[in-house]
Amino acid sequence: MAWLFFLIVLYLLCLVVERSIIGLTSHDVDALRAENSSAARRALALSTALRSTLAALLLARIFLLISVGVWFITFIWRHNDLEEILSRLAGQHISVWWGALFTFFVLTASLFFWGIYRLQLKKTGASAWWLKRLWWVPAFWRTLFHPFLIKEESHDKPNESSGSDGVQSAAASSEKRELELLKSIVQFGEVMVKQVMQPRSKVVSVDFRTDYHELLRLVRQSEFSRLPVQDEDLDNVTGILYVKDLLPYLDEPPEFEWQALIRTNVLMVPESKRGSELLEDFKEQKMHMAIVVDEYGGIAGICTLEDILEEVIGDIRDEFDEESEIRYRKINDYSYLFEGQTLMNDVCRITGLSQNTFDEARGTSDTLAGLILELRGDIPHTGVETSWNGFKFKVTKANKRRVEQVLLQMPQSDSTLAN
Known part of the structure; x- marks a missing residue:
């Protein structure tokens, strides 16, 4: 049992280090650079070689899971006499007891590992704090799995082939963007709709009783391609108006019944829904906008496909966007x-x-x-x-x-x- 406990502790340490590396912010990295200690320098080196470090930790977790399986097989093979002893104590066939014991262990281990994997290092600086103390864990696994890892070239060394500082700077910048994108993809699974949605105060909607010319004025002023349609109040959204549907009717009089163009298939999602799940809903239902509902049934805001994608790849701007929407x-x-x-x-x-x-x-x-x-x-x-x-x-x-x-x-x- 000591070996099993040792393997579980190693698995736990790998998960903590992995979450620490992923959770590092730019301020954490700056703090590590400013700190004059060997632990900080080692932690900074691990965060710089992100690809090989994460790959080594992944291989380590796979190796540890296989080791746990081998331990179980060996344990059962060496204790054949347990069946006879437990059968006499239980007074019934041992398969029932083995099944119950196995089920209990699997459920307990699953909940344990799931809880550790969901570990969130919320406190500011906690990622750097853990990494400075557990730097030896990824260092050990990187050394062990060195033949299986792709060597990462350091951009701090001079480029012997070209000797161009501009090429080195561009390569370093490209590497940094790739690492940031990798972090965003890993963290995207934890992002909730509430974190990326546009709040109610920024939602531009139109009442379905509005006359046609007033509607056109609102469309020109807002410059949005889709507008929620409400019945007196935003908490009662009746549909979505696609601005492109208005193009054939731009010369119509104010009495034009534009309400026939409203699309009533509105996607309603709770604030607690994950962004990755909403992205799948957008793909399946072929929609680009969702109405976000709070716990009381009111409208908390809207979330678009662009909001979801920006969480992964950064701000998406076209030629009509302002230079900085966030002042x-x-x-x-x-x-x-x-x-x-x-x-x-x-x-x-x-x-x-x-x-x-x-x-x-x-x-x-x-x-x-x-x-x-x-x-x-x-x-x-x-x-x-x-x-x-x-x-x-x-x-x-x-x-x-x-x-x-x-x-x-x-x-x-x-x-x-x-x-």
């Missing part, structure tokens, strides 16, 4: 000025923080202003500062109804938060 100003590496209505998902992406950094404090809020309201319990006035877990939020502009502008100051030392 913010970077003061320094640790201070940012945001609008109050900025989504927390965008705040984390812009500042380089993990997407679940503020999950413990945000509650049901989706925006930076909502986070402050959750922390304080009231609407703060201009100049009020709020602190949480090393972060400082200063309200620089507000009125009696909402917070309009917030100065976010992040902790300059992530290592202190991890202790």
Whole structure:
């Protein structure tokens, strides 16, 4: 049994290290570079060689699972006398007891490994903290599986073939983009619709009683290709209007019955639905927009195919998009000025923080202003500062109804938060 326990502990350590590497943010990497210790240098080297490190950990987990299976076969083969002993104690055929014992163990092990795999390192700097202490785990497996790993070329060394700094810089930039994309793909399975949707305050909808010319004016002003159609209130969405369906009728009078063009097959999804599952729904139903419903049945916002894809590959912009839809100003590496209505998902992406950094404090809020309201319990006035877990939020502009502008100051030392 000692060997089984040892194998399970090794598997657990591999999962923790894997989640730590994936959860590293740009601020974690900067903190590792600034820290003058051997553990930090080793952790930074592992995070730089991301492909070979993750490949070694994957091979290690496969090897450990096979080892557990071999241990079970060996254990059963060496204890044939257990059947006779347990049969006398139980007074019935041993197959029932073996089946119950096997079922119990499989269920327990499945729940254990599933819980570990779902491990979230939510605390800021926790990924770097774990990686500095467990760097020897991936280092051991990389050494063991070295013949099976593709050697990653370092971009810090001079390029002997071309000798061009521009080529080295382009290669390093391309490598960085590939690693960021790999991280986004791995983390995409944990993203909820609530994190990527457009909140209710930003939804542009049209009432089905609106006259035709007013509708055309709204379409030109919003510049959206699809508009939710409501019956008096957004909580009662009756369909989706595709702007392209209006093109043949641009010269019609105000009395034109455009309501016949409304498509009533509306896709409704809960906030808690995973983004990957919604992407599959979009593919199966051949739709590009979903109405997001909260736990009380009200409309929380909308989520489009573009919102889902941007979570993986970054912002998608065309020639008609504004230069920056998210208005913010970077003061320094640790201070940012945001609008109050900025989504927390965008705040984390812009500042380089993990997407679940503020999950413990945000509650049901989706925006930076909502986070402050959750922390304080009231609407703060201009100049009020709020602190949480090393972060400082200063309200620089507000009125009696909402917070309009917030100065976010992040902790300059992530290592202190991890202790």
